[in-house]
Structure formats: C-alpha cells, structure tokens
Amino acid sequence: MHKSFDISLKNISKIEGHTHLDIAVRKGEAISAKLKISENKRFYTNAIKGMPYNGVPLRVARICGTCSPAHLSCSCEAVERAMGIELSEQSKLLREILVMANNIRDHAMHLYFFCLPDIMGKDSVLDFPKKQDYLIHNALHVKEVGNTLCNVIGGRSVHPTFASVGGFTEIPSKEGIKKAISELKEARQFALDFAGTFHEKDLSFKRESNFVALAGKKFSYIDGVIMASSGTAILEEDFRKHLERVVIPYSTSTAFEFDFKDFMVGALARVNMNKPGLNEKTRKDCAEYLKAFPSNDIFHNNLAQAIEIVHCIDRSIEELTSHDFKAEKPVEAKIGKEGIGVGVVEAPRGTLYHMVAVDKNGIVNKSEIIIPTAQNLIHMEKTMVGFVNELLRQGMGKQKISMMAERLIRAYDPCMSCATHFLKIDWREQR
Amino acid sequence: MPKKRLKTGIFSFTCCEGCTVTFIELLNKKFFEYREKMGICSFRVLKSSPKLCKMDLAIIEGAISTESERKKLLKIRKNAKKVMAIGSCAVTGMPSSQRNSFSKELKKQIWPLVKRLHQLDEIKPLHDYVKVDISLNGCPVGINHLEKSIDECLKGGKHAQKF
Numbered sequence: 001m002h003k004s005f006d007i008s009l010k011n012i013s014k015i016e017g018h019t020h021l022d023i024a025v026r027k028g029e030a031i032s033a034k035l036k037i038s039e040n041k042r043f044y045t046n047a048i049k050g051m052p053y054n055g056v057p058l059r060v061a062r063i064c065g066t067c068s069p070a071h072l073s074c075s076c077e078a079v080e081r082a083m084g085i086e087l088s089e090q091s092k093l094l095r096e097i098l099v100m101a102n103n104i105r106d107h108a109m110h111l112y113f114f115c116l117p118d119i120m121g122k123d124s125v126l127d128f129p130k131k132q133d134y135l136i137h138n139a140l141h142v143k144e145v146g147n148t149l150c151n152v153i154g155g156r157s158v159h160p161t162f163a164s165v166g167g168f169t170e171i172p173s174k175e176g177i178k179k180a181i182s183e184l185k186e187a188r189q190f191a192l193d194f195a196g197t198f199h200e201k202d203l204s205f206k207r208e209s210n211f212v213a214l215a216g217k218k219f220s221y222i223d224g225v226i227m228a229s230s231g232t233a234i235l236e237e238d239f240r241k242h243l244e245r246v247v248i249p250y251s252t253s254t255a256f257e258f259d260f261k262d263f264m265v266g267a268l269a270r271v272n273m274n275k276p277g278l279n280e281k282t283r284k285d286c287a288e289y290l291k292a293f294p295s296n297d298i299f300h301n302n303l304a305q306a307i308e309i310v311h312c313i314d315r316s317i318e319e320l321t322s323h324d325f326k327a328e329k330p331v332e333a334k335i336g337k338e339g340i341g342v343g344v345v346e347a348p349r350g351t352l353y354h355m356v357a358v359d360k361n362g363i364v365n366k367s368e369i370i371i372p373t374a375q376n377l378i379h380m381e382k383t384m385v386g387f388v389n390e391l392l393r394q395g396m397g398k399q400k401i402s403m404m405a406e407r408l409i410r411a412y413d414p415c416m417s418c419a420t421h422f423l424k425i426d427w428r429e430q431r
Numbered sequence: 432m433p434k435k436r437l438k439t440g441i442f443s444f445t446c447c448e449g450c451t452v453t454f455i456e457l458l459n460k461k462f463f464e465y466r467e468k469m470g471i472c473s474f475r476v477l478k479s480s481p482k483l484c485k486m487d488l489a490i491i492e493g494a495i496s497t498e499s500e501r502k503k504l505l506k507i508r509k510n511a512k513k514v515m516a517i518g519s520c521a522v523t524g525m526p527s528s529q530r531n532s533f534s535k536e537l538k539k540q541i542w543p544l545v546k547r548l549h550q551l552d553e554i555k556p557l558h559d560y561v562k563v564d565i566s567l568n569g570c571p572v573g574i575n576h577l578e579k580s581i582d583e584c585l586k587g588g589k590h591a592q593k594f
Contacts, residue, residue, distance in 0.1 A: 014476065042530075047533070
C-alpha cells in the first residue's frame with residue numbers, strides 16, 4: 001500500500017502565467033511540493049533605475065497585464081510619497097474605484113473562466129453544453145461591468161492611461177458614470193448568484209494559517225494598516241521589517257516569509273481580517289455566505305473573491321452616486337529633495353508593495369516590488385503537501401490527485417507574470 | 432453540415448499577458464460567435480492542450496527570450512497557415528526586451544541571472560525568427576484592432592490587417 005511516486009504537472013492551465021508543479025510521494029507520504037515558476041524575467045526594477053520619477057508607474061504597470069491597474073496605482077502611491085505629493089480626496093476615491101474595477105474584472109475572469117469549469121466537471125468554459133449558456137452569459141455580464149468601470153475611470157481596462165503620479169489626467173464624464181452605474185446595478189444579481197455557486201463548493205482543505213492584509217475603513221484596497229491574523233499590526237512603510245526574502249533555487253521567482261513563517265495574502269485574508277468593513281448591502285445579501293469567515297479553508301478563497309465582486313459593485317455604486325467629480329489636474333511634484341516612498345495596494349491576489357527612492361533631481365536610484373504570489377508561494381507548497389497527504393489517506397490514486405492538486409493551485413489564483421519580477425541575483429552563486 | 436471552423440491557437444511568450452487579457456475581454460462580446468466559428472485548439476489560459484495541432488491561425492503575444500521559446504515558436508509557425516503577432520512585445524520586442532539596451536555596467540550586473548535563467552543574449556520580437564503575416568502593435572493590443580483583424584480572418588480576407 002505504501003507507494004512511492006512522483007507527480008509532475010507541466011504548464012498548468014487556467015492560471016495567470018506559466019508554471020510547473022512537482023510533488024514527491026515516498027512510502028505513501030507526500031514529502032515535498034515544488035512550484036516551478038517558469039515565467040521569464042523582464043528586469044523591470046533594473047530598467048527603472050535612472051528614470052525620472054514620473055515615467056516609472058506606466059513602465060512598471062507592464063509587469064502584469066491582468067492586474068495592471070493595481071501595479072499602476074501602487075507605483076503612483078510610492079512615487080507620490082517619495083516626492084512628498086499629497087493626493088486630493090477626489091483622486092484617492094478615483095484610485096479606490098479603479099482598483100475595485102480591476103478586482104471585479106480579474107476575479108470574474110479567474111472564477112468564471114478558470115474555476116467554474118472544475119465545478120462543472122469540464123476542461124474548459126469552451127466545452128460547456130448549450131443548456132449552460134445562461135451561466136456563460138451571466139459570467140460575461142459581470143466581467144464586462146468591471147471592464148466598463150475600468151474604462152470610465154482609467155481610460156482603458158488593461159494598462160489604464162488616466163491614472164498618473166499626483167492624480168488623474170482625465171476626470172470621468174457624467175455620461176460615463178451614468179452608464180457604469182446602470183451596468184453595475186444590472187450585473188449585481190448575477191454576481192450574487194455566483195457567490196451562491198462558490199458557496200456550494202465540493203472541495204475543502206483546512207490549514208492553520210497566518211493571514212495578512214491591508215485592513216482599512218470601508219474595506220479599502222489602498223488605505224489602512226497591514227494586519228496579520230497572528231495579531232501583528234504594522235504601518236505601510238514598515239513592511240520590510242516583517243517580510244523576509246527566501247531564495248527558491250528551482251524557480252524563476254523568489255518567495256517571502258512574514259515574521260519568518262509562511263503566510264497567505266489575497267481575498268481570503270482580506271475577508272478574514274476585515275469582514276465588518278464590507279459594504280452594508282453586501283453584508284446583508286451575502287450574510288449566509290459570510291458565516292463561513294473567518295475561515296482556514298483554502299478553497300474559501302474563491303468564495304471570498306465572489307463576495308468581493310459583490311462588495312466592489314455595491315461600494316462603486318454608492319460612491320459614484322454620492323459624488324460629483326469636478327475638473328482637477330494632477331498635483332505637481334516639487335523637485336529638489338531626495339526621498340523614499342512606499343506604496344501598498346490590495347491587488348486582486350493580495351498585498352502589493354512598491355518601494356521607490358528618488359534623488360534630489362527626481363531620478364529613481366533604488367526600487368523594490370513585492371507581489372502577492374511571491375508571498376503565497378511557501379504557503380502554497382506547504383498546503384499542497386498537507387492536501388496530498390489527506391487525499392492519500394482517502395485512498396485516492398495518482399491521476400485523481402493530480403487533478404485535485406491543480407484545483408488547489410487554482411484556488412490560490414496565482415499570477416506568474418507578476419511573480420518573476422523581483423527575482424534578485426544570488427551573488428553567492430558567482431563565486 | 433456545419434461550416435468549417437477557423438482552427439486557432441493562442442500562445443504567450445515573454446510578456447505581461449495583457450494582450451491575452453485583452454482577447455479575453457473581447458470574448459465578453461464575441462464568446463458565442465467565436466465558439467461557433469473558431470475551433471480553439473490551444474489556449475493555456477482557458478483549456479489544457481497537451482499537443483500542438485495544425486492551425487489556420489496562430490495568435491501570439493510576447494517576445495522570445497529563451498531557446499525553448501524560440502523552438503516552440505518555430506514549431507507553431509510550421510503548424511500554422513497564418514501567424515498574427517499581437518502587442519508591442521511580439522511586434523517590436525519592447526518593453527520585454529528592455530534589457531537589450533541596458534548600459535554596459537547594468538548588463539554586467541544582471542548577466543549572471545540572464546545565464547542562470549537560460550535566457551538568450553538578446554530578447555527579440557517574433558519576426559526576427561519567423562515570418563509574421565499580421566502584426567498588431569500596441570501595449571496592449573487595441574481591442575477594436577484585434578476584433579477587426581480576427582473578423583477578417585474569419586471571413587477569409589486576404590488583407591486581414593487592414594480595416
């Protein structure tokens with residue numbers, strides 16, 4: 001009965017980016033899981049060295065297409081703090097809505113296109129039978145509203161053009177806002193129905209974990225204090241005192257520990273840490289689903305994402321209806337002093353950190369970017385070992401375990417495009 | 432008899448995948464039409480596809496940074512009647528190829544890593560290695576541009592790029 005075998009999944013499908021997964025089972029026990037990220041590095045942090053401060057956000061947003069509004073916003077925040085720029089209340093709100101719009105679009109893509117086929121027992125959303133066309137129709141509807149909102153606030157949904165250092169170069173038009181509100185209202189019921197679908201999930205795996213998220217008022221994605229379920233609370237600019245970089249020799253990415261232990265960021269961490277901050281309407285209509293939180297069940301990450309879509313819809317409607325956006329230019333920077341700035345944004349997949357240092361001419365001389373998937377990497381591998389052991393105890397065979405392992409990876413919603421962008425040179429290797 | 436579908440593969444090399452996301456956004460409008468008219472045989476983001484198939488159209492994003500990417504690109508070209516490069520990385524190399532123009536000093540700093548990651552000396556656009564039939568530039572590719580070009584391909588137009 002005590003078998004030994006290796007599972008090697010190449011080019012895992014239905015995730016953002018390229019990765020392989022190797023699992024080793026020895027004498028009936030899973031001993032290791034290695035996520036071998038194979039995405040190719042593009043040297044962004046090196047490229048912005050020597051660049052003027054205002055060119056940085058648009059460039060580093062190219063790290064990732066799917067979460068570009070989060071990278072853009074986070075980099076703007078870091079540059080503003082380094083340059084001593086104070087953002088207007090209106091710009092802060094527009095930035096918050098842009099990040100929420102990105103969340104709707106990105107969570108919708110992940111849940112409906114990557115995860116829903118697993119639940120339906122199909123390989124792909126392209127293989128759903130005609131009688132389930134209504135599901136695809138509803139999914140596209142929610143996805144599209146995220147797109148519309150991104151277009152109205154940011155000018156474009158992938159690599160938005162309006163958001164810049166100091167504010168927004170264009171203010172959304174009244175017609176655009178009207179259109180966004182009406183589409184958001186239309187899509188809300190579909191988003192709520194999908195939260196129900198992910199509430200009735202078939203898989204569960206619990207693991208005691210340290211959850212870390214930026215927690216602020218109104219479930220803000222750009223403002224707050226970094227809270228850990230272990231009890232630690234830290235200010236944004238102190239993040240580096242708690243995050244420790246770990247080199248992963250078999251991957252094009254590196255990983256991080258929080259206070260020297262593995263931890264988890266993302267939708268599950270946010271809902272666990274900040275459930276009372278969710279929009280009132282969301283809390284009311286998702287009351288049944290929210291009973292599950294705080295949760296240690298990794299597969300609840302998808303339910304948390306589904307609830308977040310409803311929250312982002314509800315809060316966007318509320319803010320767009322209660323504000324008039326006036327014409328306003330981005331705040332200009334005063335060049336002449338050196339400075340260091342830290343930006344922190346809750347990107348769709350978790351806490352995103354951008355640090356940038358500028359000299360007295362406004363030229364970047366140092367930068368660091370820490371992305372969510374890198375923070376989840378060690379947690380993912382450790383959870384995988386525990387999960388596979390659980391499946392082995394249930395008597396599951398190699399093939400079925402492979403399928404389940406892919407589903408666990410997908411539950412984390414990793415983003416490999418992002419993951420490779422902070423890999424540092426391991427100087428020891430050169431000797 | 433159902434009409435012959437346009438057998439299509441969608442591939443991603445070194446890039447931010449923003450063009451793939453743009454294609455997925457296009458599906459908000461075109462999902463049912465493309466499902467009918469396109470036979471998507473390769474698209475890692477939406478389905479598992481263990482083997483490369485013979486294609487009428489290969490849509491490719493990203494620049495080429497490793498030998499294995501180069502080999503895969505050649506294989507795709509061999510199996511595709513038409514190759515469409517989407518986004519600035521595939522068409523021009525940039526911004527994925529930004530390290531090509533780093534200063535000598537900066538290159539010296541990153542070189543151990545370039546070698547360790549088995550990257551080629553330079554990161555290059557697709558047309559440096561294969562014939563590209565349709566080039567759609569932009570970061571990301573313009574969604575309307577992409578839609579019109581795919582529509583042209585579906586109609587079988589000769590000048591799929593023009594609109």
